Amino acid sequence: MEKFYPLSDIVSLLQRYARGELSPTQLVERIHVEIQHDPDHVWITPLPLESLKYYASQVEAKGMAELPLYGIPFAIKDNIDLAGVPTTAACPAFAYTPSRSATVVRRLMDAGAIPIGKTNLDQFATGLNGTRSPYGACRNAFNRDYISGGSSSGSAVAVAKGQVCFSLGTDTAGSGRVPAAFNNLIGYKPTKGWLSAHGLVPACRSLDTISIFALTAADAARILEVSAGYDAEDIYSRQREEYNFDFGAVSHFRFAVPRRQQLQFFGNLESERLFYEAVASMHTLGGEAIEIDFEPFLEAARLLYEGPWIAERYTAIQSFFESQGDQIIAPIREIISAAKQYSAADAFKGYDQLRRIKQQADQIWQRVDCLLSPTAGTIYSVQAMQQDPIRLNTHLGYYTNFMNLLDYTAVATPAGFQHNGLPFGISLVAPAHQDMPLLHLAHRLQALYSLPLGATGIALPKTHFPDVLQSSQIRIAVCG
Amino acid sequence: MEKFYPLSDIVSLLQRYARGELSPTQLVERIHVEIQHDPDHVWITPLPLESLKYYASQVEAKGMAELPLYGIPFAIKDNIDLAGVPTTAACPAFAYTPSRSATVVRRLMDAGAIPIGKTNLDQFATGLNGTRSPYGACRNAFNRDYISGGSSSGSAVAVAKGQVCFSLGTDTAGSGRVPAAFNNLIGYKPTKGWLSAHGLVPACRSLDTISIFALTAADAARILEVSAGYDAEDIYSRQREEYNFDFGAVSHFRFAVPRRQQLQFFGNLESERLFYEAVASMHTLGGEAIEIDFEPFLEAARLLYEGPWIAERYTAIQSFFESQGDQIIAPIREIISAAKQYSAADAFKGYDQLRRIKQQADQIWQRVDCLLSPTAGTIYSVQAMQQDPIRLNTHLGYYTNFMNLLDYTAVATPAGFQHNGLPFGISLVAPAHQDMPLLHLAHRLQALYSLPLGATGIALPKTHFPDVLQSSQIRIAVCG
Numbered sequence: 015m016e017k018f019y020p021l022s023d024i025v026s027l028l029q030r031y032a033r034g035e036l037s038p039t040q041l042v043e044r045i046h047v048e049i050q051h052d053p054d055h056v057w058i059t060p061l062p063l064e065s066l067k068y069y070a071s072q073v074e075a076k077g078m079a080e081l082p083l084y085g086i087p088f089a090i091k092d093n094i095d096l097a098g099v100p101t102t103a104a105c106p107a108f109a110y111t112p113s114r115s116a117t118v119v120r121r122l123m124d125a126g127a128i129p130i131g132k133t134n135l136d137q138f139a140t141g142l143n144g145t146r147s148p149y150g151a152c153r154n155a156f157n158r159d160y161i162s163g164g165s166s167s168g169s170a171v172a173v174a175k176g177q178v179c180f181s182l183g184t185d186t187a188g189s190g191r192v193p194a195a196f197n198n199l200i201g202y203k204p205t206k207g208w209l210s211a212h213g214l215v216p217a218c219r220s221l222d223t224i225s226i227f228a229l230t231a232a233d234a235a236r237i238l239e240v241s242a243g244y245d246a247e248d249i250y251s252r253q254r255e256e257y258n259f260d261f262g263a264v265s266h267f268r269f270a271v272p273r274r275q276q277l278q279f280f281g282n283l284e285s286e287r288l289f290y291e292a293v294a295s296m297h298t299l300g301g302e303a304i305e306i307d308f309e310p311f312l313e314a315a316r317l318l319y320e321g322p323w324i325a326e327r328y329t330a331i332q333s334f335f336e337s338q339g340d341q342i343i344a345p346i347r348e349i350i351s352a353a354k355q356y357s358a359a360d361a362f363k364g365y366d367q368l369r370r371i372k373q374q375a376d377q378i379w380q381r382v383d384c385l386l387s388p389t390a391g392t393i394y395s396v397q398a399m400q401q402d403p404i405r406l407n408t409h410l411g412y413y414t415n416f417m418n419l420l421d422y423t424a425v426a427t428p429a430g431f432q433h434n435g436l437p438f439g440i441s442l443v444a445p446a447h448q449d450m451p452l453l454h455l456a457h458r459l460q461a462l463y464s465l466p467l468g469a470t471g472i473a474l475p476k477t478h479f480p481d482v483l484q485s486s487q488i489r490i491a492v493c494g
Numbered sequence: 495m496e497k498f499y500p501l502s503d504i505v506s507l508l509q510r511y512a513r514g515e516l517s518p519t520q521l522v523e524r525i526h527v528e529i530q531h532d533p534d535h536v537w538i539t540p541l542p543l544e545s546l547k548y549y550a551s552q553v554e555a556k557g558m559a560e561l562p563l564y565g566i567p568f569a570i571k572d573n574i575d576l577a578g579v580p581t582t583a584a585c586p587a588f589a590y591t592p593s594r595s596a597t598v599v600r601r602l603m604d605a606g607a608i609p610i611g612k613t614n615l616d617q618f619a620t621g622l623n624g625t626r627s628p629y630g631a632c633r634n635a636f637n638r639d640y641i642s643g644g645s646s647s648g649s650a651v652a653v654a655k656g657q658v659c660f661s662l663g664t665d666t667a668g669s670g671r672v673p674a675a676f677n678n679l680i681g682y683k684p685t686k687g688w689l690s691a692h693g694l695v696p697a698c699r700s701l702d703t704i705s706i707f708a709l710t711a712a713d714a715a716r717i718l719e720v721s722a723g724y725d726a727e728d729i730y731s732r733q734r735e736e737y738n739f740d741f742g743a744v745s746h747f748r749f750a751v752p753r754r755q756q757l758q759f760f761g762n763l764e765s766e767r768l769f770y771e772a773v774a775s776m777h778t779l780g781g782e783a784i785e786i787d788f789e790p791f792l793e794a795a796r797l798l799y800e801g802p803w804i805a806e807r808y809t810a811i812q813s814f815f816e817s818q819g820d821q822i823i824a825p826i827r828e829i830i831s832a833a834k835q836y837s838a839a840d841a842f843k844g845y846d847q848l849r850r851i852k853q854q855a856d857q858i859w860q861r862v863d864c865l866l867s868p869t870a871g872t873i874y875s876v877q878a879m880q881q882d883p884i885r886l887n888t889h890l891g892y893y894t895n896f897m898n899l900l901d902y903t904a905v906a907t908p909a910g911f912q913h914n915g916l917p918f919g920i921s922l923v924a925p926a927h928q929d930m931p932l933l934h935l936a937h938r939l940q941a942l943y944s945l946p947l948g949a950t951g952i953a954l955p956k957t958h959f960p961d962v963l964q965s966s967q968i969r970i971a972v973c974g
Contacts, residue, residue, distance in 0.1 A: 219846055220842070220845065220849075249846060249850045325837065325838030325839045325842055326839075326842040328839050329839045329842050329846075332839065353839060354837070354839075356838030357805065357838060358802040358805030358806075358833065358838055358840050358841040359806075359808050359809045359812065359834075359836075360838050361802070361805070361838040361841035361842065362700070362805055362809050362841065363809050365700065366699055366729060369729035369730060370729045373726065373729055373731075
């Protein structure tokens with residue numbers, strides 16, 4: 015391993031810059047060489063060297079003092095706009111070249127981060143496996159016979175390989191979490207509305223959010239602080255509210271675990287073992303497990319693809335679907351075609367049904383601070399996925415599809431390895447606006463597990479959770 | 495006028511009870527006589543004398559000490575359940591007899607209030623005029639040639655005539671405000687979700703709320719405190735949040751007024767004059783007028799009947815509509831039939847459109863504490879309404895249709911009389927959860943105008959705004 019490649023976490027890289035061991039220009043030159051060879055279909059549009067050097071010179075001119083993400087390279091899922099570079103959504107016929115960057119991309123670049131390129135995805139962000147792309151099936155960073163997970167496939171693998179320090183994905187049904195689990199990463203799905211969706215190709219507009227892949231929960235928290243904020247250009251943007259209390263930092267907290275018979279591992283005994291090890295790890299951190307009825311969550315999850323929300327996917331690309339539907343790959347075209355069977359009355363009934371389910375599901379928050387579940391019950395080979403593309407994809411969303419429908423926030427966190435060397439991940443879940451305690455808890459879990467970072471082989475650095483949390487804690491509500 | 499009939503406000507009646515001038519039994523006997531003769535089609539099911547006396551005896555047995563609404567008679571719009579009495583929604587073929595009362599009705603009765611009967615309405619609460627009922631067109635309390643307003647027609651007129659102290663209406667598009675304006679009453683539309691909708695025949699479930707007709711804003715606040723609260727049986731129920739600050743009690747506040755060219759009085763110069771008198775009255779109370787662009791509000795209003803929300807009305811009575819649609823009166827059947835032209839994709843697009851509009855409309859709250867508008871631009875005779883039932887009804891909702899779509903709260907408040915003796919009303923509007931400051935401001939406006947109560951001829955009593963507000967103010971948020 016070279017001194018600075020593959021990349022480690024943000025703090026480590028900033029320290030190298032500070033010590034003068036390396037410059038952003040040197041780093042992007044090295045990354046550029048590395049990503050030219052891309053047998054695993056990670057990238058759709060890697061930026062040309064002259065662009066990378068231009069961005070690097072820009073941040074070098076400003077200097078480290080004012081830039082919290084000085085020279086930090088990142089990848090962008092190719093359904094998020096970067097000015098001047100095509101956005102394909104993994105559908106060449108759909109591609110357009112935006113003149114403005116997405117709000118989140120702009121904020122990151124304003125903070126000194128350097129975009130390296132646009133990454134592969136399941137077309138129109140519809141899928142959880144990473145094989146649904148005309149740019150090739152993205153391969154798992156640990157074993158290229160296995161799926162990367164999706165839809166944010168390339169963004170996850172680029173971070174796992176240490177090609178970038180972090181990346182942007184999107185997460186409607188689990189696209190920001192499933193690939194994190196399959197590549198030993200933090201996959202942070204923020205509270206809906208915290209990160210602007212301006213400049214994002216919508217999948218299901220009321221449920222979409224940009225998500226963050228990082229090597230550590232502390233990095234995810236840093237990236238959040240730079241990229242979040244109300245944006246009048248996003249109709250689903252909303253103001254951050256204070257969290258209730260930092261259950262991620264205390265010696266006793268309560269977490270929900272689904273009843274054993276409601277857990278699904280689809281025959282993977284390794285995942286089951288690793289999940290119960292994660293429950294034990296939570297105990298070690300001071301967590302008290304409370305068994306809950308998971309059925310309302312599963313019922314909400316089923317609504318997403320077996321109900322009228324399919325019609326929201328259709329509205330997102332309606333004119334393209336009607337004019338060039340034959341350019342959409344078969345499984346996705348079939349899924350979206352189902353939209354037409356739903357009436358407005360079905361939509362309103364579905365919305366009522368969701369309200370009822372949410373009311374039931376929300377009851378657990380009176381008893382617990384967060385929920386622990388597997389991120390995915392199992393993983394599949396690329397071959398198996400291609401042979402049974404719809405059913406196996408449904409399995410992958412068993413623990414993730416409900417999240418945005420129920421307005422929860424989640425952090426997918428590494429939780430060990432199967433004997434075959436593939437990673438396993440768990441998800442920490444909490445109500446909207448409880449993101450910081452959740453990231454804090456993920457930070458402590460990472461420290462406890464002390465797994466190497468992504469697929470880089472680099473040891474987890476000893477870092478403190480950033481003080482963004484503390485500054486946020488200054489705002490306290492006193493009620494009597 | 496008798497000593498105790500027609501009725502005045504709640505405090506006056508409680509004082510009579512306390513002085514021993516009158517008992518609940520005596521009062522209900524008197525009311526029962528009065529409402530037997532009902533030429534104005536106020537009541538659908540007045541309760542039999544034995545029921546009234548039974549309820550009176552129950553509250554007498556408990557005594558005044560524990561019952562904040564001891565012996566206070568009230569009316570119930572006939573789309574809200576009272577156990578053992580048919581709920582018709584003004585459609586005899588639809589009627590059913592519930593075994594349980596609506597949550598709000600039960601809470602009021604637990605507090606000592608006595609239900610007098612079920613009142614007339616525009617069928618399925620679809621209409622703002624009061625003529626759309628097979629039980630007869632409800633007549634205005636001031637001039638029976640004129641409409642009462644609707645859909646909560648009977649509930650408004652029963653209060654205006656002093657037959658009851660207050661009443662329950664419902665308000666989806668303006669049904670709890672327009673009849674208040676036409677009968678010189680307070681028509682309070684609470685923040686959606688504060689009053690449980692359990693036991694209410696839905697009109698448009700995501701937008702419905704029970705509303706309160708009262709002779710004074712202070713009474714409305716008292717009734718609110720007794721009847722509100724989270725209810726797990728209502729999927730749209732929500733917890734009350736604190737209001738920002740009591741702009742209703744201060745010597746300087748800011749209120750929005752639509753641009754003059756965006757105001758519509760439909761040729762009624764009297765209404766226009768009275769509206770600008772109301773603006774002047776707000777100045778007298780310390781208000782600073784800020785002219786705003788009313789277009790986002792009007793755009794939201796149009797969505798309600800010219801967009802997919804019609805399909806939500808259809809879902810509310812779908813099985814009845816399909817099996818016995820011929821039992822639904824013509825204008826309402828036509829309105830609801832339009833539901834079938836909307837797809838689920840239309841519904842999601844409509845929802846997006848609403849989000850965009852709300853984002854624009856909400857911008858005014860950075861500049862003002864509340865909004866002032868007419869409640870209705872004009873009033874029509876029963877004859878005129880029957881000759882042009884759809885178009886004139888649309889005029890009546892010009893200032894009201896947007897309210898629940900935008901998640902605002904509103905208090906319709908009396909604001910003087912036209913030269914023909916018919917009342918005019920204004921609406922005070924604020925974001926969700928700002929109900930108490932709004933009611934407080936309405937209280938001060940009432941004191942300033944000093945109009946007689948409803949159509950009773952009784953002078954406005956000098957009362958203080960109830961201390962529910964003060965107790966609420968103890969909860970303060972300190973943020974630094």
